Amino acid sequence: MYGQKTRWGQELPHAKPGDDYPIKVHISGIHYRKEYIGSGQTADVIYADAVMNGKKLELRGQIEP
Numbered sequence: 001m002y003g004q005k006t007r008w009g010q011e012l013p014h015a016k017p018g019d020d021y022p023i024k025v026h027i028s029g030i031h032y033r034k035e036y037i038g039s040g041q042t043a044d045v046i047y048a049d050a051v052m053n054g055k056k057l058e059l060r061g062q063i064e065p
Contacts, residue, residue, distance in 0.1 A: 026051045032063075 029049040044063040052053045053059070 023053055 008018075027033065027048050027050050031047045031049075033045050035045050037043045044049050046061045046063055048059040049056075
């Protein structure tokens with residue numbers, strides 16, 4: 001998961017057409033788990049509890065070996 005920190009009191013940059021539009025994300029917790037992926041194999045998975053644009057989400061990403 002990639003992110004860039006915005007400092008308190010710092011306004012988000014104004015996006016122009018063709019640019020990526022910034023959103024506010026707050027990560028409140030990270031969890032590492034092993035998940036069964038089939039054929040007797042497991043994968044390391046990372047979950048992040050987040051609030052994005054005022055909505056609670058759980059982000060999921062696979063950890064590369």
